[in-house]
Amino acid sequence: MLAGDDTQSGGHGPGLAPANAGVKTACPYCGVGCGIVATPRPDGAVDIGGDAEHPANFGRLCSKGSALGETLDLDDRLLVPEIDGQRASWDAALARVAETFSATIAAHGPDSVALYVSGQLLTEDYYVANKLMKGFVGSANIDTNSRLCMASSVAGHVRAFGSDTVPGAYEDLETADLVVLVGSNLAWCHPVLFQRLAAAKAGRGTRIVTIDPRATASSEASDLHLAVAPDSDVALFAGLLDHLEREGCADRAYIEAHTRDAEPALAAARACGLAGAAAATGIDEHRLAAFYRLWAGTPRVVTVYSQGVNQSVVGTDKVSAIINCHLFTGRIGRAGAGPFSVTGQPNAMGGREVGGLANMLAAHMSLADPGHRDLVQRFWRSPVIADRPGLKAVDMFRAVADGRIKALWIMSTNPADSLPKADAAVAALANCPFVVVSDIVRTDTTRHAHVLLPAAGWGEKSGTVTNSERRISRQRAFLAPPGEARADWRIICDVAARMGFAEAFAFASEAEVFREHAALSAHGNDGSRDFDIGGLADLGDAAYADLAPVQWPRARTTAAPEGPIRLFADGGFFTADRRARFVATPLAPARAADPRFPLILNTGRIRDQWHTMTRTGKSPRLMGHLAEPLCEIHPADAAAHAIATASLVQLESPHGTMLARALVTERQRRGSVFAAMHWTDQFAAKGRVDALVDDAVDPVSGQPGLKGSAVRIQPFAAAWHGFAILRERPRRLGFAYWALAKAVGGWRLELADTAAADDFAALASDLFTGEEPGGDALLELLSYRDRRHGHHRFAAFRDGDLVGAIWIAPGPVAVSRAWAVERLAEQAPTGARRLRLLSGRAAADQPDPGALVCSCFSVGANQIAAAIAEGAASVEAVGAVVRAGTNCGSCRGEIGRILATQQLPAAAE
Ligand SMILES: Nc1nc2c(c(=O)[nH]1)N[C@H]1C(S)=C(S)[C@@H](COP(=O)(O)OP(=O)(O)OC[C@H]3O[C@@H](n4cnc5c(=O)[nH]c(N)nc54)[C@H](O)[C@@H]3O)O[C@H]1N2
Numbered sequence: 001m002l003a004g005d006d007t008q009s010g011g012h013g014p015g016l017a018p019a020n021a022g023v024k025t026a027c028p029y030c031g032v033g034c035g036i037v038a039t040p041r042p043d044g045a046v047d048i049g050g051d052a053e054h055p056a057n058f059g060r061l062c063s064k065g066s067a068l069g070e071t072l073d074l075d076d077r078l079l080v081p082e083i084d085g086q087r088a089s090w091d092a093a094l095a096r097v098a099e100t101f102s103a104t105i106a107a108h109g110p111d112s113v114a115l116y117v118s119g120q121l122l123t124e125d126y127y128v129a130n131k132l133m134k135g136f137v138g139s140a141n142i143d144t145n146s147r148l149c150m151a152s153s154v155a156g157h158v159r160a161f162g163s164d165t166v167p168g169a170y171e172d173l174e175t176a177d178l179v180v181l182v183g184s185n186l187a188w189c190h191p192v193l194f195q196r197l198a199a200a201k202a203g204r205g206t207r208i209v210t211i212d213p214r215a216t217a218s219s220e221a222s223d224l225h226l227a228v229a230p231d232s233d234v235a236l237f238a239g240l241l242d243h244l245e246r247e248g249c250a251d252r253a254y255i256e257a258h259t260r261d262a263e264p265a266l267a268a269a270r271a272c273g274l275a276g277a278a279a280a281t282g283i284d285e286h287r288l289a290a291f292y293r294l295w296a297g298t299p300r301v302v303t304v305y306s307q308g309v310n311q312s313v314v315g316t317d318k319v320s321a322i323i324n325c326h327l328f329t330g331r332i333g334r335a336g337a338g339p340f341s342v343t344g345q346p347n348a349m350g351g352r353e354v355g356g357l358a359n360m361l362a363a364h365m366s367l368a369d370p371g372h373r374d375l376v377q378r379f380w381r382s383p384v385i386a387d388r389p390g391l392k393a394v395d396m397f398r399a400v401a402d403g404r405i406k407a408l409w410i411m412s413t414n415p416a417d418s419l420p421k422a423d424a425a426v427a428a429l430a431n432c433p434f435v436v437v438s439d440i441v442r443t444d445t446t447r448h449a450h451v452l453l454p455a456a457g458w459g460e461k462s463g464t465v466t467n468s469e470r471r472i473s474r475q476r477a478f479l480a481p482p483g484e485a486r487a488d489w490r491i492i493c494d495v496a497a498r499m500g501f502a503e504a505f506a507f508a509s510e511a512e513v514f515r516e517h518a519a520l521s522a523h524g525n526d527g528s529r530d531f532d533i534g535g536l537a538d539l540g541d542a543a544y545a546d547l548a549p550v551q552w553p554r555a556r557t558t559a560a561p562e563g564p565i566r567l568f569a570d571g572g573f574f575t576a577d578r579r580a581r582f583v584a585t586p587l588a589p590a591r592a593a594d595p596r597f598p599l600i601l602n603t604g605r606i607r608d609q610w611h612t613m614t615r616t617g618k619s620p621r622l623m624g625h626l627a628e629p630l631c632e633i634h635p636a637d638a639a640a641h642a643i644a645t646a647s648l649v650q651l652e653s654p655h656g657t658m659l660a661r662a663l664v665t666e667r668q669r670r671g672s673v674f675a676a677m678h679w680t681d682q683f684a685a686k687g688r689v690d691a692l693v694d695d696a697v698d699p700v701s702g703q704p705g706l707k708g709s710a711v712r713i714q715p716f717a718a719a720w721h722g723f724a725i726l727r728e729r730p731r732r733l734g735f736a737y738w739a740l741a742k743a744v745g746g747w748r749l750e751l752a753d754t755a756a757a758d759d760f761a762a763l764a765s766d767l768f769t770g771e772e773p774g775g776d777a778l779l780e781l782l783s784y785r786d787r788r789h790g791h792h793r794f795a796a797f798r799d800g801d802l803v804g805a806i807w808i809a810p811g812p813v814a815v816s817r818a819w820a821v822e823r824l825a826e827q828a829p830t831g832a833r834r835l836r837l838l839s840g841r842a843a844a845d846q847p848d849p850g851a852l853v854c855s856c857f858s859v860g861a862n863q864i865a866a867a868i869a870e871g872a873a874s875v876e877a878v879g880a881v882v883r884a885g886t887n888c889g890s891c892r893g894e895i896g897r898i899l900a901t902q903q904l905p906a907a908a909e
């Protein structure tokens with residue numbers, strides 16, 4: 001077992017890992033791209049610390065990064081290749097993939113096969129995957145989960161700049177006077193970058209404005225929150241452009257020297273105006289005008305945007321509406337100013353650089369440009385080159401469903417859970433004649449694989465990733481791959497060789513792949529393309545191994561040791577005439593509402609989980625924050641649908657259903673509900689939100705509108721509810737509702753069923769016996785029953801130790817989860833403690849820590865409240881007493897909220 005802990009228990013403070021100890025690598029989660037120092041210990045555990053020298057994080061890590069050591073165990077890891085569910089040799093598995101792909105292409109043409117890849121692949125993996133499809137198979141049917149993530153930003157950049165360029169850098173968030181977060185919950189999704197911003201705010205009073213339909217941890221830390229109507233961002237920024245023009249904020253010199261087409265964009269903006277923006281956003285004109293004045297009056301302004309912008313059927317127009325305002329004021333490419341698309345995945349940017357999207361070529365070259373196609377084909381010496389766009393993710397799965405695609409290879413993504421209309425995607429996979437999946441664990445997608453390939457995971461593989469500020473960092477291996485797992489790039493090259501392309505894929509190392517990629521970026525470039533890392537094309541193996549984080553562009557010809565930190569302050573766009581384009585963004589007509597599905601389903605992320613939980617789901621600390629699928633709903637909507645807080649609800653759309661726990665809160669907007677994207681069939685009965693989500697896409701980018709599906713909601717009619725703590729993972733979970741989460745020393749389980757159970761004691765012992773056959777014979781079962789009121793409680797012991805406990809009630813179980821879970825760590829409880837356990841109430845000497853707030857130091861809400869009651873009057877003071885909020889800082893907003901509610905009565909006195 002490689003289960004590890006982080007530096008806290010290893011004795012180092014956060015960010016204080018001693019220099020030159022351990023292996024420097026990069027975090028495998030978000031696009032901030034933090035540097036990590038990983039130090040394997042002799043007992044197999046791995047200490048994780050922030051890399052103090054990495055320019056993305058300077059030593060900081062968030063809760064997810066800090067808990068990486070807890071995700072490295074081998075539970076569920078794929079260790080050997082499988083064909084049709086049977087163990088197979090690598091040779092047989094690779095041959096089966098190559099032969100089936102080749103035969104399908106021979107029989108049905110190159111477009112009958114496809115690769116569906118991921119922004120979590122390393123650049124080297126991604127480069128060879130793209131080369132294989134576009135240059136050797138001769139189809140552009142390679143698309144990526146970045147289609148669900150960044151495609152609208154890419155399209156918006158290309159429309160405006162002629163290239164997919166992020167013009168700014170992280171330090172701009174520290175030098176700006178105003179940072180606007182549009183559709184970005186930066187505090188939870190890019191926590192370390194948010195902490196840099198929060199520090200700047202504390203230091204120099206940076207103003208923060210959040211534009212998000214619901215209140216979030218980010219909006220709580222902002223000076224102004226505009227709770228806009230869903231998808232009204234185009235109107236908001238069109239109104240801003242109109243305001244900027246009226247107030248004389250145009251940078252005429254910049255507009256005239258470096259841009260084109262301002263007039264049509266201004267005409268659309270005038271047509272919208274303040275009144276149009278107020279009508280569309282639902283924000284009153286005074287409040288909106290205050291925001292416009294702030295933006296207009298602050299030259300150093302960065303507009304940060306993310307999925308509330310991209311994941312929309314008008315996503316590309318949202319991006320254009322934002323960029324228009326920056327071009328109009330010349331606030332781009334300057335210190336502290338610019339539009340800033342923050343990327344989600346660790347290598348979203350690298351994937352764009354190699355051309356991993358179906359409508360791009362390689363090295364930011366264009367599939368539509370015959371000159372570019374020729375350049376790439378000659379460079380690759382390839383027999384063919386794709387000459388038209390391939391199928392984008394949503395269309396790709398439609399083509400799988402209707403049989404146009406007959407062989408599909410999925411790498412490093414879990415589309416059975418993350419694609420819109422996910423049930424249809426699953427059905428497509430189930431009917432596809434040939435599905436290959438490369439993953440590190442079993443998932444809802446791997447179930448459908450004819451060939452399953454075990455990939456080497458983070459810490460075992462080596463290569464590069466590019467973060468949101470165009471910075472390339474090394475991921476380095478510090479563990480040997482387990483079992484027979486292999487690096488993705490090698491698997492792809494081995495298949496390519498067996499398809500007859502050995503020469504072009506004869507890479508001996510990831511360094512060789514990187515050199516070719518870097519050389520291609522410089523090939524025939526001469527400043528005509530933004531992405532140029534020719535300066536890295538001659539790195540020797542040792543220099544590649546030691547490569548320090550470096551921002552692109554990094555052309556061979558650059559005299560300076562570093563490329564420019566920002567682009568476009570002096571124009572130099574990558575259109576033919578080197579001018580940027582304004583893009584008119586007329587308002588789209590409002591979508592017709594469907595009275596059968598009156599609510600809008602907004603979806604997104606929570607602080608401590610990563611996507612489909614294949615790694616964060618292994619960490620008890622991370623699972624402790626929010627342990628089951630939740631649905632945020634406004635009190636008025638909850639009342640209208642007879643939904644009580646903490647009850648279970650069923651959500652329904654024309655595409656599917658989902659069960660979740662209701663969180664009734666004014667932070668949610670009326671008419672909308674919010675659910676996290678994370679839960680899968682591995683963790684809950686019906687927790688897959690994408691089963692509900694509609695697959696309508698943005699017409700320009702092909703990105704689906706994952707934040708706006710029509711749904712309806714109703715109470716889930718449960719006959720009984722249960723909560724259990726378990727030493728072992730239960731064998732069977734045949735309940736209408738269940739949600740399972742890892743806890744320290746075992747598992748925690750939420751349960752409910754529509755049918756009355758006639759024997760709860762049997763149900764309990766079945767849960768407690770785990771995988772052990774006949775194990776129940778050894779159990780000592782303690783019970784409490786109140787049949788009249790429907791309360792049943794059981795606790796089971798083996799050799800004096802607690803094996804499990806369950807509390808059953810007719811309604812949601814009112815037992816403190818935090819207190820109960822801690823009982824798993826207790827040594828052989830006897831007498832009163834056992835009875836106390838059944839009562840479900842904390843004793844004075846075992847105080848209930850309350851819901852987990854700080855995952856880094858495992859501090860609960862009650863502990864924080866106690867610190868406040870004893871006099872801690874600020875977030876810092878709370879940190880000084882109980883440590884909460886003093887590591888990654890992602891929970892500081894929640895601590896602030898507890899402070900505010902607790903101080904209210906005091907202030908009123
Ligand atoms: N903890 C955690 N962090 C992550 C990830 C993770 O899984 N977990 N994933 C990473 C990835 S791949 C990505 S892409 C990023 C995503 O990072 P974010 O984009 O910050 O995250 P989301 O929660 O998807 O969505 C952001 C916000 O958009 C809002 N929104 C919805 N509709 C609209 C709208 O019409 N207009 C506006 N203005 N806002 C709207 C939502 O209410 C939500 O609060 O996070 C990255 N970081």
Ligand SMILES: Nc1nc2c(c(=O)[nH]1)N[C@H]1C(S)=C(S)[C@@H](COP(=O)(O)OP(=O)(O)OC[C@H]3O[C@@H](n4cnc5c(=O)[nH]c(N)nc54)[C@H](O)[C@@H]3O)O[C@H]1N2
Pocket residue numbers: 118119120145146148149150307311344345411412413414415417418419420438439440441443455456457458461488603604605610611612613614615677689690693706707
């Ligand atoms: N409703 C809704 N849906 C969404 C979103 C949303 O906001 N709302 N967000 C969308 C966005 S922005 C994104 S980025 C996607 C993310 O969705 P996915 O990409 O489907 O999510 P992950 O869980 O990150 O999947 C990564 C998979 O790769 C595996 N893996 C990890 N490391 C390796 C490796 O080194 N090699 C290989 N071969 N496999 C590996 C993991 O075990 C996991 O199964 O979801 C999208 N879907």
Ligand code: SF4
Pocket residue numbers: 027028029030031032033034057060061062063064065066189190191192193
């Ligand atoms: S902010 Fe957190 S998840 Fe993102 S790269 Fe840094 S440590 Fe990893």
Ligand SMILES: [Mo]
Pocket residue numbers: 148149150344345
């Ligand atoms: Mo993403």
